[in-house]
Amino acid sequence: MQFGIFYYVYLKVTKHGDELIFSWLKMLIIYQVVFVVIGLIDFTLYQNGIVSFIKDYAKDWKIDSLYGNPNPFGIMSSVLFLSLLYFKNLLYQFRKLLLAILIMGVFLSGSDMALVIAIAGSLLKIISLKSAYKFLGIFIILGAALLVNLDADFLDGVFNRRLRLWTYALYLYQGNYLFGLGTGGFEDIVYSQFGLGYGLHSMFFWLITECGALGVLIYGYFLYVIFSLETFGDTSITLLKKIFLMTLLSQFTEFFIDHVEFFQLFYHFLIGAILGKYYYLKKDRMIN
DSSP, X not given: OHHHHHHHHHHXXXXXXXXXXXXXXXXXXXXXXXXXXXXXXXXXXXXXXXXXXXXXXXXXXXXXTTSSSHHHHHHHHXXXXXXXXXXXXXXXXXXXXXXXXHHHHHHHHTOHHHHHHHHHHHHHHHHHOSOOHHHXXXXXXHHHHHHHHOSHHHHHIIIIIHHHHHHXXXXXXXXXXXXXXXXXXXXXXXXXXXXXXXXXXXXXXXXHHHHHHHHHHHHHHHHHHHHHSOOTTOHHHHHXXXXXXXXXXXXXXXXXXXXXXXXXXXXXXXXXXXXXXXXXHHHHHXXX
């Protein structure tokens, strides 16, 4: 299904340019806004004494709506917030309301990486503007929120617990440099040795330790192809590349591309849209 989405988007965009890109982004944004609203209603009902049908907030207050995990929920809210921020004509009638709902999803998720992506993406937007005053407020608010969240638990979670996982993965990787531990190999080893089901929580460490030098070479070439594509001065392909870059950055401390369906679809949509738009522009340039 993932590659079906990729080929469908690629072929359609190759023929129709921005038309399909905008319709897909609209659909994804609307779906995510619905997820945010569902999560907010569910949490509000819980606070008023009604048992949640989604999760037990007594154990974890972070809202994940229908995702089952607050991190992909927050990161999808963040990258779609940036999509709406970058494409200023997208859903312009309700743009401010939708931006507010999506950034609310980032805060409700409690995901620090989602905040990092929102800040980094907003900074890219500010850099590209001649007059940045309009967006400095967004950047300052998000930056302040991240500073508030940089508490001991966050630092322990990212820089200690996950760092220990990555260090151990690199230790296991020794002697398996070419092919790595194999996909899922780290989790299998940790479970067999300690009875724990820990994953690597990083696409990049997964790529290095489980796929080895061969996997890094293949994926590195794929990224080189994506980012080296000419834009022919087109704005939309440049913006799609920025959204793709933010999506990749989000995977430094997470790894959703293999197990969160909505994130998978968005990832393959982005690749298909970038490649399809490139060949659409290339074909149009050859004709003219």
